[in-house]
Amino acid sequence: MTVASLLDRRSRLMGPNVSTFYDEPVHLVKGEGVWVWAADGRKYLDCYNNVPHVGHCHPAVVDAICRQAATLNTHTRYLHEGILDYIERLTATFGDPLSTAILTCTGSEANDIALRMGEAVTGRRGVIATDHTYHGNTTAVSQLSRTNPPTGGYGSHVRHVPAPDSYRPLGGEAGAAHAQAFADEVAKAIAELEKTEHGFSALIICPFFANEGFPDLPKGWLEPTANAVCGAGGVIIADEVQPGFGRIGTHMWGHQRIGLTPDIVTLGKPMANGHPVGGVVSSPDIMTAFRKSFRYFNTFGGNPVSCAAADAVLEVLRQEDLMENAKTVGDYARQGLHQLSEQHQVIGDVRGSGLFFGAELVRDRQSREPATDYANRVANEMRRRGILLNKLGIHYNTLKIRPPLPFTRANADLMLSTLDEVLTDLPVDQ
């Protein structure tokens, strides 16, 4: 079946405007480790997908799913040890007092709960997010999104603050001044919300600011912001859907890397290597406030198969030391990008941590004018040459490289040499 006829069937069966990646969408049929195969037999190096976190079709995860699916799959109104064992292992990776969890099926459901946890514990409803974020697709959560703005406009309980940008820092200065400038914006939004009927409930952020282009922020950078939130009696929700589960190499969680102590943490995509699992981790106090204020039950959330899949991911991470691999291979790849930047003026900045990294492309290093169209052309040309990656960031000019964690130095070399060729072959001004 041709790509054109698949696209026809898609729009007939799924409706218009259903997004695909790349000018020529890829028709995938097989995956293994860091590799995927298209229907025409072509093999691609996957430098993009964080959902198959421990590698496409990891046999230990597949085996856990098969064994449990053949044994029992029910819901949490029956007792089952799977969910208890998993939550125990999961929360052991967090600092005190983050020792309780609700399991959901998606990160969107997790953030939808997190907002209600904020309401339960503060009695207020106003939420602050950055102006270049995405936290999910439910009606309530899509209210926060600036990358997919809601039809009918934002609710009066939502405020957005300028996303941090280490390459073009707020107020023109990096470091402590930048951190304070961000905190000041948050404090301003808090004051605004406090003047409304909603009051201020929560700040929700990705502690790695992934959609914002993963700015290079030092440990402690969010301290002034956390003080502002705490001083106003609000809570901090750390959306770890993207940086979590060891991807950033230095730490299991994005908030640990930046030195933030969140009240609520939300989890999603990589949690069970593609099996639909998300979750919310919080303290016993916040969990109790939520459980007392809202009755919540999720039929598929925390079912035995989902827990087996999620538990297998934690086990593979440990056994294969994938967080350490993310660190060493990520450092190596970033070094490679720095080397490429010596020959390619278009690389304005190299950023990231572990196996979540990339390069911001600019038309001019002095003016730092974003090379947005060029980044799009580069992503498409990389795809044509067998390397899957993409772009994101405030100006959508940052190459987003976020492969499955078993990514090797050899994989990084292939990605880097292909990028070198593409940057050489594609002139910026065209």
Added chain:
Amino acid sequence: MTVASLLDRRSRLMGPNVSTFYDEPVHLVKGEGVWVWAADGRKYLDCYNNVPHVGHCHPAVVDAICRQAATLNTHTRYLHEGILDYIERLTATFGDPLSTAILTCTGSEANDIALRMGEAVTGRRGVIATDHTYHGNTTAVSQLSRTNPPTGGYGSHVRHVPAPDSYRPLGGEAGAAHAQAFADEVAKAIAELEKTEHGFSALIICPFFANEGFPDLPKGWLEPTANAVCGAGGVIIADEVQPGFGRIGTHMWGHQRIGLTPDIVTLGKPMANGHPVGGVVSSPDIMTAFRKSFRYFNTFGGNPVSCAAADAVLEVLRQEDLMENAKTVGDYARQGLHQLSEQHQVIGDVRGSGLFFGAELVRDRQSREPATDYANRVANEMRRRGILLNKLGIHYNTLKIRPPLPFTRANADLMLSTLDEVLTDLPVDQ
């Protein structure tokens, strides 16, 4: 591990108020067909679970999950035939023009989308639901729930109408008068919403009124209601999470049985036999309106493994002729309940269709006073004697019998003889 220590671990790891079934919760470890096994080796006949729709751990579904999980699991931004083949087969079971679908991970996500589809197509926001319903757990959808009322009260865009009750019909009369009385309540709620800034967007109902106690309503019963909704330019959302996929025996879908043509249909629990899959089916026009008004992407929704699992369910339903089985065994079991009602005055009414049925228990057949506590004691005593069922309905006095579809006459006989014993052994006045 004892039940007490599991409950301790649950409240420590999952928080308080996490509901379980039965006074003595069941600790399940294995399932097969219509049977489940507890950790102590005891075997239970499952007369309750609709999620393992084609039977616990059906080998064809398990096999489909294993094969696809070992081959590829990605998302819909790559092309994959699995989702297209599945949507084609799924929508073939609906009448025109319901030919397009969005796949989600839960029925809650499906209803959350359906409400936005209503907004997209009407430009309005007011929603009407019955006053004894539950449609899911997201912030937006839990606004509709009367069984789990939202903290902070209902939004001003929500109206509730009295749930239909064939045993105690609205206005005191069954049949056409009852149908008109319900339609009048809906028309009143529409008029109220039209006076607000929200206007009237959608009526959302389970077309089998499952949580309401599955009243016995004849084909065409919803016609006056549909006319009221249509006349006001609103849409009808049929939540098929409970009656769908052939469970009711006579038809694949609850709306087909009652002769309703909904604009939007939502799907969940039984869709993939426990694998987290939900969906929204609609017409190309409504889908286009939604896709143009809202950007929607769901990372796990419609992934190849979820589609393989869902497709296997459709295939097993067809191969094993399970809808027909639901009809014949359901008819047989209801006949058995009618026979029991001759000896047990507490059985006030026997209702249902296919393998979704039960008996309403009353303290007195004249006054029809609900035997709510008694129904609870019966469900718990049945569990003690190895039969899992539960109770629901407006007065929570209706036994809810909703087994996996491969339920046999022998299974029904065991359930009925045990119920006979329990009703004999448990006096109503105690």
